[in-house]
Amino acid sequence: MDAIKNVFSKTQRAATRRSFLTKAGGLGVSAAAALIAGTPALAKARPFRDWDDRDADDRDNISGDTALEIFTAALIAEDLATTFYYNGLVGGVIMDPNLAGTGGTATTTAANGNEGNVEYIRAALSEEIMHANLLRTLIGSNNGQNDPVQTFYFPTGTFDTLGPFLGVLDALENAFIGAYLNAAIEFAQMAADTKAGIAHQLDSNGKRIPSATLEYYAQVSAAIMGVESEHRVLGRVISNTNPANQLCYEQTDGLTSVYNGKSSAVIALTPFLAPGTGLTAYSLQAASQGASAVSLPCSGGLPAPPPVRKDRD
Numbered sequence: 001m002d003a004i005k006n007v008f009s010k011t012q013r014a015a016t017r018r019s020f021l022t023k024a025g026g027l028g029v030s031a032a033a034a035l036i037a038g039t040p041a042l043a044k045a046r047p048f049r050d051w052d053d054r055d056a057d058d059r060d061n062i063s064g065d066t067a068l069e070i071f072t073a074a075l076i077a078e079d080l081a082t083t084f085y086y087n088g089l090v091g092g093v094i095m096d097p098n099l100a101g102t103g104g105t106a107t108t109t110a111a112n113g114n115e116g117n118v119e120y121i122r123a124a125l126s127e128e129i130m131h132a133n134l135l136r137t138l139i140g141s142n143n144g145q146n147d148p149v150q151t152f153y154f155p156t157g158t159f160d161t162l163g164p165f166l167g168v169l170d171a172l173e174n175a176f177i178g179a180y181l182n183a184a185i186e187f188a189q190m191a192a193d194t195k196a197g198i199a200h201q202l203d204s205n206g207k208r209i210p211s212a213t214l215e216y217y218a219q220v221s222a223a224i225m226g227v228e229s230e231h232r233v234l235g236r237v238i239s240n241t242n243p244a245n246q247l248c249y250e251q252t253d254g255l256t257s258v259y260n261g262k263s264s265a266v267i268a269l270t271p272f273l274a275p276g277t278g279l280t281a282y283s284l285q286a287a288s289q290g291a292s293a294v295s296l297p298c299s300g301g302l303p304a305p306p307p308v309r310k311d312r313d
Contacts, residue, residue: 060188094118100118123298130298131227138203153280172269174232175268180222180228181251220302
């Protein structure tokens with residue numbers, strides 16, 4: 001875990017945030033990520049690396065990402081989302097007529113408010129927390145206080161009025177969708193490499209991950225991506241942007257990997273990880289501790305793992 005913290009510390013110091021935050025609402029995370037392409041790639045550190053590497057040129061997974069790196073990056077993204085949605089529910093933006101209305105709160109909708117829209121945000125908070133809890137176990141942790149990033153930084157005013165709030169929501173969710181789309185294919189590639197004996201992945205206990213488990217991780221990534229897609233669309237519903245479901249297919253938002261590389265999800269989300277001019281700090285722990293008072297429970301569990309042949313791996 002210390003290695004992960006050190007990597008993110010270096011990335012935070014290097015990134016240029018003002019240009020990202022100025023343009024995030026209009027261009028999306030992928031375009032903003034291009035503005036900080038000079039940031040040192042996290043591939044230089046590569047924690048948890050353990051390739052057999054007998055035939056490197058034959059590997060399907062060429063991103064350099066490992067399973068544990070993907071879990072770590074995704075956990076930070078889910079913690080960021082948890083902090084975002086919680087502060088949307090307790091900030092001044094909740095009193096917008098498209099949300100709880102004048103004088104309204106996350107749990108009490110005013111006469112001129114829209115309770116359905118508020119419940120979208122309340123449910124999204126629960127879903128992001130559920131995702132984070134899963135990812136935390138996959139990196140061998142059960143305590144959010146040990147997560148790599150504990151404070152996130154948003155443009156000052158993000159949680160005051162609806163326009164900035166929904167602009168950041170759209171940028172974040174597009175990045176999350178792109179990250180999980182990349183994770184799905186990378187886990188499938190890792191499974192293929194594992195079955196071929198070209199490379200292998202290690203879990204948080206240092207044990208090799210079977211190919212069937214990596215395939216299942218691809219399925220889980222797709223399941224989470226579907227929920228993030230719902231969040232993107234419901235944000236557009238709140239803003240009365242029609243049609244809210246305008247895409248025939250979800251997009252990668254210009255991301256080509258999750259953890260390593262200049263077009264990774266980690267680099268795209270770096271602007272939210274360190275202080276800067278025009279930014280305000282928000283605590284993950286404050287969001288985690290206050291979430292139960294404003295969230296709505298979500299239903300449904302993980303997809304059932306497919307049957308595994310005994311002769312695999």
